[in-house]
Amino acid sequence: MGDVIGNLGLGFSVALTLKNVALCFLGCLIGTLVGVLPGVGPVATIAILLPITMSLDPIGALIMLAGIYYGAQYGGSTTAILVNIPGEATAVVTALDGHQMARNGEAGLALGLAAIGSFIAGTIATLLIAALAAPMTKLGLLFGPSEYFALMIMGLVFAVVLARGSVLKAVAMIVFGVLLSCVGTDLETGRERLTFGVHHLYDGIEFVVIAMGLFGFAEILKNIADPEKRDVVRARIGRLLPTAAEIRGNLAPILRGTALGSVLGILPGNGAILAPFASYAIEKRVSRQPETFGKGAQAGVAGPESANNAGAQTSFIPLLTLGLPPNAVMALMVGAMLIQGIVPGPQVIDRNPQLFWGLIASMWIGNVMLLIINLPLIGIWVRLLAVPYRLLFPAIVLFCCIGVYSLSNDATAVLMTGLFGLIGYALYRLDFEPAPLALGFVLGKLLEEKLRQALIISNGDPTTFVGSPISASLLGLAVFALALSLLPRVRRGRDTAFKES
Amino acid sequence: MLTRRHVLLGGSVASMLASSAISQGAYPTKPITLIVSYAAGGGTDAIARIFAQRLETVLNGRVVVENRPGAAANLGTEAVAAAAPDGYTLLIGNQGPMVVNPHLFRRLRSDPATTLDPIALIADAGLIVVVGPRLPVATLGDLVREAKNRQLVYGSAGNASASHLAALLLGQVAQFNARHVPYRGAGPALNDLVGGHIDFMVTTIPSAVGLIEGRQLTALAVTTEARFPSLPNVPTAQEAGVAGYTASAWYGLLGPRGLPAAIRDRLESATREALRDSTVLARLSDDGAIPSRKGAREFAEFMSGERERWGQIVRAANITLE
Amino acid sequence: MADVSDGGPPAATGWMASRDFVAGLALLLVGGGALLGSMELPVKTSSGVGSGLLPISLSLIMMALGLAQIGLSWRSASPTLSGWPWRGTSALIGAIVVFAITIRGVNLGPLQLPALGLVIAGPLTVFVAGLATTDARLGQLGLLSAGLSAFCLLLFRYGLGQPIPVAPWLIGY
Structure with a gap:
């Protein structure tokens, strides 16, 4: 423990220089703004800024780029809450209840809960990285293709739990999502699938394209078709910040989300995507009023947002301890390190302790910056919603x-x-929900990829999935969760059907 | 085909205009678009952006990098092939779309060999053979022996990627057969190699160098003809006993077919000058790449040689897409 | 629920126009389409899973779910679908199409359009989209489309360095 404090002390002595704090602030600000814009995202921004950062010293450059990354994560949640456009897979869950809260006149509350939940999650995740980076790396390496496949199966089970209405429709949407993920060339054989000869579908469909269409444009169509409802909602602007009691009430979801996000964030191949979905499923499960989920439940925003931020933070672990980037942003960070003459890998912690600990310390400073930037911005965002909808859309x-x-x-x-x-x-009119589709799309790619990788490695032997204790227990858990959620759901499903008729 | 002739016709008018402009020394007069066939954030993109920055100084004009990913990097080729050959639309072309794709796609909309003009080769990047804890061997010879004994499993950065083809070539030269596990990029594949889920991989040098220094992976050989400066203890494949095994990934500058000679020469010399810059050199060497001196003619010859060579490997392994 | 029939006349009558019947039919169609698109793919390879296994089995599952949904809709009634909002959808999709074809032009055989860039595509998109609502005010919309396009031009092209065409017909990029 003394080590951790000493190391963090070193880190803060590096990160708290005026220049580095300023770079951290600048990064978070750019990230927030870019994240708010639908579509642009941190990857393109960092790629464009990368040559410019060459003039900075390595620590300053990395601190700024890291700031853009988590700034964009947070900015994306803002757009998801305000206008129901999730820029990334992780923001899909935030959009579910966050946008409902905004429609209920609680946009400020939703944004505030997201900011504070993210801050708490970021603080804990930073401490975790400082104390447990090495053992957590080992955990990540245990996840080969078969373990990953089992995890994805579990993720799909969460997707069923996510659904509000009919189980059949939810399953159909997951299947639809996985089908859409098949579009494009097959990774293993290079065969073209479901492209119907369309050249542009060859590399598959971008997630942003699906999310912006299914959530963003569909939301606009909904509002246009139903003008009375939309204006009533927009006339009300609620409180801007959550009260201390509301934060206390959401502390448990925040902490659960943080734990989930921290663990899933270290998995290779962007396992952090699962974290907000898992958090939402769990909050809905443990909630005393599960029926409020999907209608603006506070825990449905606070939990997943915390999971999202914790995962964003711990996904630095494979980068810092192995030099292996789990996602595109981290791959750019590798590029940034290389430009600066630092070879990312296990040796960085010994050779460049100032950089290693400085970057970790800057994560916490970045979280403070996000709070400083975003709490005042909430007022502006909420006022944006007061613009007449005929001009806003x-x-x-x-x-x-x-x-x-x-x-x-x-x-x-x-x-x-x-x-x-x-x-x-059309899906909305037919009472289908887009969230399970989005999850199915994201998991579908990984699911098939990992299934086939595992089978190639085991030379076609399917027992590989129960051979490893991790994958066996994950699969067991998935079956258990499915049984648990399906049993009462069938009954409840019948109740609602009864009510409607 | 009407549209193509239309474009060519438009192109020749544009090139006439352009050559009259260059005779007055006025090129570039507007921003040059440098097309990268991959999404922002990849290795080719990073090289392109640093190269573009340097080119701006040398040419004294704006150079804007534009990412045109899609269709296995064929969309970028098509975009440049369809542009006017006036020197304002250029391509960073690398091995995959330039010489491998023509063997993979039966219906290629624009074949780089007939629709593009090579301007200069930028750099040639070596690859490295690495093993993880699942295959504890110390030399390339040991790997080959093991591979002949039992079927090994190797990962790659994707189907028909440089990493995949180089591993296939190793199998062909050293006469063994291994099972291929494709991944989405080198990162996840290396993760499984370090985690002991697969046996070996042929990958780009920068993706593995940190893991080698941190003793998570063992480097057996580099695929270039000479040893790599930052890894002086790693032998070449030749030295490690697998004669005749070389493979590399390269990047070059190309334009639409029919570039006026004056503009091509200007760009060729500008590239040569940009490659003398220390930041560009440092970035290339981080990528395990050696800056090239090949101009337009040598680059064209190099490309047709590479096309022949990888074609044989693709056919021998029977890889087809579509 | 919002989609319960209120204003417009129902598109058809009875069970065939009920929400859940149409939902089932939609699943059946999507599943069938996907099956057509993936039927030729091999289901097995040497390692076990061919490129067709997942899409083919998912298409079949989707069709089965569609049939089940149709069956369920017979047993428990769901609201009748009301009319489709033609004005809203056509204006919104129209705006998107206008943006897509004007931003860098089209070259599709008979359909030829030069690249007009953001200077033209931006205002057109905002204006056409704005027509989606019945309470659109043309003057306001005109002002908004000009101001917003100028803002986006500065933000995306110059602020974020995106290589988005500005006005190729005027300034060459």
């Missing part, structure tokens, strides 16, 4: 079009987003 459409276009500088992606907007609205 054309603006959203333009921002979305430019954002999607800049993903690949290709107008086809914009057309596809429009198509998914129509599909999303």
